Amino acid sequence: MSKIINFPITNISEGEDMIKIERSEEFYISTRMISEFICNLPLSAADNDRLIALLVEQLQEAENTAFLQGFGMGCEMAKALNNALNN
Numbered sequence: 001m002s003k004i005i006n007f008p009i010t011n012i013s014e015g016e017d018m019i020k021i022e023r024s025e026e027f028y029i030s031t032r033m034i035s036e037f038i039c040n041l042p043l044s045a046a047d048n049d050r051l052i053a054l055l056v057e058q059l060q061e062a063e064n065t066a067f068l069q070g071f072g073m074g075c076e077m078a079k080a081l082n083n084a085l086n087n
Contacts (some may be wrong), residue, residue, distance in 0.1 A: 019065060 038051060 034055070038048065041048075043051065
């Protein structure tokens with residue numbers, strides 16, 4: 001799973017690391033728990049691979065969305081602070 005969020009910036013060359021994700025120890029603990037649970041499910045190898053791919057896709061989308069929302073909130077706060085200081 002990628003540890004890079006491809007934040008859309010046009011002046012950065014493609015493939016260059018943009019923003020590195022730092023995951024907590026709790027993240028890795030819960031990931032191991034999910035993995036162990038999935039291993040015990042009566043799934044074919046193909047179904048197991050599909051389930052893992054879907055989980056990875058969902059996690060990456062959640063990380064991207066959370067980052068973009070946080071970044072947007074930071075931009076809005078910066079604008080509000082700038083307006084407050086200039087008025």
